[in-house]
Amino acid sequence: MKVMHAVPALALGLLAAGAWAQEEAPAPEGEKVVITGQRPGPGLWKVSKGDHVMYVFGDYAPLPAKMDWRSHEVEAILAKSQEYLPKPDFGISVGLWGGLKMLPFAIGYKDNPDGAKLVDVLPAETYDRWQVLKAKYIGKDSGIERERPMFVAETLYRKGLEKNGLTMRTGVAEKIHKIAQQYKVKTTSSSFHMELENPGQALKAFKNSPGADTACFAKTVDKLESDLDAMRVRANAWAVGDMSKITSLSFAEREEACKEAVKANDAFKSNEKLVQAEKDIGRKWLENAERALAANSTTFAVLSLARILDPKGPLAELQAKGYKVEAPE
Template sequence: MTRKVLTAVAFSLLAASAWAQEDAQASEGDTVVITGQRPGPGLWKVSKGEHVMYVFGDYAPLPIKMDWRSHEVEAIIAKSQEYLPKPSFGISVGWWGGIKMLPFAIGIKNNPDGGKLIDVLPADTYDRWQALKTKYIGKNDSIERERPMFVADTLYQQGLEKNGLTMRTDVYSKLDKLVKQYKVKVTSSNVQTELESPTEALRAFKNSPGTDVLCFARTVERLESDLDAMRARANAWAVGDMSKISSLSFADREAACTDAVLNNDAFKSNEKLKQVKETMQKNWLANAERALEANDSTFAVLPLVRLLDPKGPLAVLQAKGYKVEAPE
């Protein structure tokens, strides 16, 4: 029970992973959200001699009513010896640390000293929030007492859903089922960081103001101006339109929201957390190179933004002499 409470409270602070997907910026005009069964994008191919690793590009938000299924992906998983899932990171506090944190968990989502959003947000941002709140959330007085980062998450999820999109896709769960079905070995690249003093960290978080205002502002901007862009990438991903996908750039909402956590007084002195993005890439690359040496076929998943990053994992492998082929 203690672990469940902590997962819902302390660890929700890191829900926006450093490798999470970010929204796309695109031209206007893509307003239709594709539904029905769709294959998603093709696979990237990394090879060393006869040894091959196929990489799937994960992305969200996607259309709510889209049913993802790729016969190509299933065929690759069926013949693969190893699976490298998308890296993530989390915080561990241990059993005793969790017990000590419980008294401080009450009110974790609220602003320090009983402040309201009108007190902590710039006036223009608050006015824009009120318009979006009316449109996507409706009457909710209690949310006005929550910290901007938590309000931003609620606003973003509900804004997406009312526009036919969702971050809660079933793509990853379907991949996991296929991996289990074909009994493929799973190798994690996740990073787990332990807090030395979880009680002090939670107390510091509750008392620290202001670090998450930029996350809130970026969320408001995305919902005000970039819904067409989100639909554009969601549609392109659904049908595997790589020319469209490659032409779109990424926005910075997730980066701002991740920084809201990592720059908070509770975590900013933790050197391991500061390096978490680099550590995840390092772990994944080490596993990928070992798998390419050992296996005839490997299946892997990375966020789409990392696959398109000129400094991302595939670019690093290519610089080391591996052959990297993007889907057409």
């Protein structure tokens, strides 16, 4: 029996987000409407060698909370595909016995070490900015002042999305997976999942590790509202497939700062398997993509939009190896 546990799985999940998700830099002003109703999303990237083709869908979050994604193009191509490569993810679990052993350490896992509050661990200027954003997006919550900056940053980020009509729970990947199952398409995962060998020790290390997550919090506070503007613009552009606007926005620094906060924690640094997995997850997808392209006439794959647009990402690597890569218009 397996059970998922919030920590260190939650914190280490931020690492995967850094590698495979996305945040935005400032966007053009003036776009406040968040699209609703049924929308197709962007067109598909096309990777080919000879007559073998892999179509790549650019997954993105957050999206408008009231939007219903539906793409007839995706369904038509999946229906004729021989293989489906889902977007890689990064999962950590603990066994039932491991979960029981974690319980003595679980109380207060989100809190700062030694009972410190945010006012004690943050620079004064950052704390003052936090107070303004807290009042705007969270409201009265004295308990959150005891939490570690990385957890507070995630709460603030999520509340900001909700206030702007956006959601990380888009349901798009789940719908694509159901279509693949409907047409009985072979699915090849590039994801990494592992069970912690000593979850109690990992949680204890996480709790006692010095606060290396202040940079994550500072980036969230400094960039939140400009990032929200950009995310709203890109969410609208993704919904209608406006490639010119999608590609005009760059990805920002917050996610990288939060990823580094996790990597600096003793719970991560002391686990060689996790360190190696963070390096290998992209390589595994690339290997599966090349094998599928060689074996199949049609393959369907999913990557995050950030990874697709990354000039050093997997599509750029395939192009450097001689594959033809075409972006949607």
